[in-house]
Amino acid sequence: MNVTTISKFRKNAKNYFDQVINDQDTLLITRNDGQTVVLIPLDTFNSYTETDYLLSNPANAKRLRRSVKDAKAGKVKERELIEI
Numbered sequence: 001m002n003v004t005t006i007s008k009f010r011k012n013a014k015n016y017f018d019q020v021i022n023d024q025d026t027l028l029i030t031r032n033d034g035q036t037v038v039l040i041p042l043d044t045f046n047s048y049t050e051t052d053y054l055l056s057n058p059a060n061a062k063r064l065r066r067s068v069k070d071a072k073a074g075k076v077k078e079r080e081l082i083e084i
Helices: 006-011 013-023 042-055 058-072
Strands: 002-005 027-030 036-039
Touching (some): 013 027, 013 036
């Protein structure tokens, strides 16, 4: 995660955009009033949005968390894909 001021960001916006996209990293931009905004790649934003949606249903969230726990514990079954 990188941090810059709004003044530096204004002077080098293209470079900061390139850095965020190329590194798939987050940039915090601090304003003069002390507030901070976050610049992230669109793919990262979409991933956060999808995760939030999937976890918004309590039953689905429970199933997903159980599946992740089982996978980490090695409780998985390998299956072949069936072509339709």
